[in-house]
Amino acid sequence: MAFSAxxxxxxxxxxxxxxxxxxxxxxxxxxxxSTPMLSRNLQATLPQAAPPSPLKPMQLRVAVGSDGSYRLDDRPLGNQELWERLEAAVAADPRVVLRVSASGDADYQGMVTVLSEARARGIANIGIQP
Structure with missing residues (x-):
């Protein structure tokens, strides 16, 4: 028998x-x-965005002097003119911010008058500064 590998x-x-x-x-x-079939236009009604609101509300600064005088943003004003300016500011921007400051020897009644008149004219954001 021959074995062969x-x-x-x-x-x-x-x-x-x-x-x-x-x-x-x-x-x-x-x-x-299949790609052209996927690129059909889909008719959709997209919502319209509202115009953006101003980022910062209008800021006013009222200073009450020792003699009972008022200054709005460093401009001296009489009582009636100050109230009219506050009303105009609220009409322009309902979120107006009012900063009230008084000199060291000012009468408290002048400060209280400004605060109550501002509140009566619709200003909700009122701050008192030293």
Missing amino acids: SVRAPAIAEMNMTPLVDVMLVLLVIFMV
Whole structure:
């Protein structure tokens, strides 16, 4: 009996790329055909945005002098003119901020008058400064 060693063919170390290329080309064709169908225009009614509100509210500064005089943003004003300016400021911006300050020897009644008149004219944001 003669024993002969069977000679095996060496294993193929490379992967066959032909089926992979075929599959990739088929997928490419499918995507190329289906893409125009996806780009149809969809009619939609979009909501309209409201105009943006001002970032900062208007700021006014009233100073009460020792003689009972009033200064609005460093401009001397009489009582009636100050009240009219406060009304105009509220009409222009309802979120107006009023800062009230008084000199060291000012009468409290002048300060209270400014606070009550500002409140009566619709100013809700009032601050008292030293």
